Amino acid sequence: METINYQNFRIEAENICVDYNGKVALYDANLRLQPGQICGLVGMNGAGKTTFFNALTGFVNISKGKIRINGESVRSAQKDQTIAYVPQNEGxxxxxxxxxxxxxxxxxxxxxxxxxxxxxxxxxxxxxxxxxxxxxxxxxxxxxxxxxxxxxxxxxxxxxxxxASILLLDEPFSGVDIRTEKLISELFIQFKNEGKTILLSTHDMIHVREFCDLVLLINKTVVAYGETSEVFTPENITTTFGGISPDFLFGPES
Amino acid sequence: MEFCSFLTLDSFITDPLTHDFMRKALLMSSLVAAVCGFLSSYLTLKGWALMGDAVSHSVMPGVVVAYALGLPFSLGAFIFGVGSVALIGFIKQKSRVKEDTVIGLVFTGFFALGIVLVSKIKSNIDLHSILFGSPLGISLSDVKQTIFISLLVVILLSIFRKDLMLYCFDPRHAKTVGINVFFLHYLLLTCLSLAAVVGLQSVGIILVVAMLITPGATAYLLTDKFDNMTVISVLSAIISSLIGIYVSFWFDLETGGSIVLAQTFIFLFAFLFAPRYGIFKLKKLFVGYK
Incomplete structure (x- = not known):
């Protein structure tokens, strides 16, 4: 087994839990991302995507677990402006x-x-x-x-x-024109080459296949995580979306 | 004779200036208006109108207690203003009652306490001047307090101008790049309490919230630049104060009410004729509109 060097990971989230006044929003979630990786964060509304982002940026406190950003605490990541958050347009x-x-x-x-x-x-x-x-x-x-x-x-x-060396993007492709979509995807390739790490949430299954090396499927906790080609299967997607068939999800809507 | 003085604009403006109390009232009210107008940009963008109402009403018992104990009334007002906000936060967190309900019940409770205290503490507290303001009867020690507090608020807002704008616009980004959002939240609340304290001298506790939201709302209709919004807000607040005091002098009207009405009319004018966001879009009439 190879030894794990924390410095090698841009993001290291270990068994993190977040609750709002006793209501659990996210539990036992894990994520490890290296420089130059693009990871898709997929889940239903209310599955904890935004909470996950909030935990990584330190906007909410985690009640359990550990987060390391470039091997350091969230607090020093804030001080170094390591993480950039790109809000969704509605936000x-x-x-x-x-x-x-x-x-x-x-x-x-x-x-x-x-x-x-x-x-x-x-x-x-x-x-x-x-x-x-x-x-x-x-x-x-x-x-x-x-x-x-x-x-x-x-x-x-x-x-x-x-x-920033880490970019968190909330629904980067929702409500944008073709030109912007093309520009964003070109930027993603540049970011990747610059060694930046990208975590993006999306509803659009096609974008996951197109851009993401890795995918993290969540429903309050991690349903599946790994290489997109291996993990992004109809079975896993169905589980993530609470039993809704992927046929429906891949329909003309997406 | 009285009528003649109305004939020239010159004497309409200069005659009141011969009175010492009028000069003082015009200066103090302009200063207070400037402070409230400055803060107003932030409150309207942050959506804190109800919070402004709550804090301004909650200072009532503080003013009464301070008067009774012979302390500076601004100290008592400040303690109760900040206290009300803390209490609102506490009840909201510890109960299932919705925020606007909590705000409503806390500030009415404080306000009622103030009224009861006034009736119990038999002193020379003039309830009318607390409720409706008395810019014409402002005492020298009140002048000193007002100047001190006003300068303090203006300095704080000037230093943290951009941070507060970021806090109102995108607190999540502020937090992400290591800016102390907790500090900014309480800074804005502190400034709100202090502005309410000085504002209540001009227009009284009941109407002070107008000083804190109307100029900002007017400015918001007139510009798309934050800096311009602050300038317009401050100017419209000062102009309203001057108009209100002059009108109340010549027509023998309640001063606080006149000031706030002047603000309301300026807002209505912007609402109807603002170049881009007004109902009639004045620009269209002059230069056409594509």
Whole structure:
């Protein structure tokens, strides 16, 4: 057996449990991801996907288990801005009076001084990030005037500007146009080559097959985890979705 | 004679300035309006209108107790303001009662306690001025307190301006990059309590929540930039205060009510004619609309 070196894992979650006021949202969940891996997080609504993300970012506290990010605690991962979270479009107030530039600049806040006054390097990082998601024409556009795809790209740019080595993406493909989808998938390949680790939740089974090396099927706890080709079977999917046939799930809806 | 003075705008504005109490009222109310207007941008975006109402009502017993004990009334108000928020949080966490219900029952309880205390503690507390404000009768020690608290709030909000914006917009991201969200939450609550304390001098406990939400709501209809929103919010709050005080002087109306009504009218104007978000979209009338 090979020895496990914690440093080799970007994400190491061991038997983690999360409960909200006594109501269990996630129990005994495990996950190990290495640099350059893309993992799909699949489960029903309420299966604990968002809770899993929240636990990894430290937005909720785990009641049991252990999380290591690049071999360190969640707290020091926060301090180092190791993890970037890209929210789903519904998760943010699109009417908030803020421009693309300002949202992406928020990716730099963690490393700025207390007044969050941007340095030359911050400005450059934001410029580069916005260019990579092809929004240079929309620098000062309020996010309320963007399409769903453009808004998604804005938050991706924020994650890029943050220079995080781990990206957590909540439904990155929901409600986006073809162009954005293509751009996101190109970025995924670049991220992979840069050694970043990606964990993304999705309802879309086709995207899992297309992008994910690994898949984590959850329903309050891990149903199955492993290489997509081995684990992403109709039987496992049916179990994950509480007995609903995959034929239904793979229908024209997805 | 009285009528003549209305004929020139000049004397409409300058005549009241000959009175010491009017100069003081105009200055103090503008300062208070600026503070509340600044905070207002955050409260409206965070959706804390009800929280603002709760805190402002909850300071009532604090004001009464402080007066009775001869302490600065702002101290008592602050303790009860923050206390109400802590109590709301505690009851919400320990019971199955929904949050808006908890907020409603806590602040009415505090407010009722304040009213009962006033009736029991026979002192020279003027219930009317607490409930409806008395910018025209503000004492020197109140002036000092108001200036101190206002500066404190403005400094805090200025330092943490961007962090608070991030906290209102995306607290999860703030947490993820190591920003202390817990601290920002209580910072905003502290500023809310302090602003309610100074605001109640202008318009009184019952209407102070208007100072904390109306300017922000007006500004929200007029711009898509956060910085502009803050500026517009502060300006509309100051202008409302000036209009309210002048109108109350010339027409002998309740001052606090006049200030809040002026804010409401400015909001209604924005609601109807804001260039992009107004019902009639003023822009359309001038430049056409694609």
């Amino acid at each position: 943010i107030d699109s009417q908030f009076p803020i421009s693309v530039w300002d949202v992406v600049m928020m990716g730099r806040y963690g490393s700025m001084n207390i007044f969050r006054s941007p340095r030359e390097s911050d400005v450059q990082a934001v410029k580069d990030a916005i260019e990579r998601v092809d929004l240079t024409d929309h620098l000062s556009t309020p996010i309320g005037n963007l399409s769903g795809g453009q808004r998604k790209r804005t938050f991706l740019a924020r994650a890029i500007a943050q220079r």
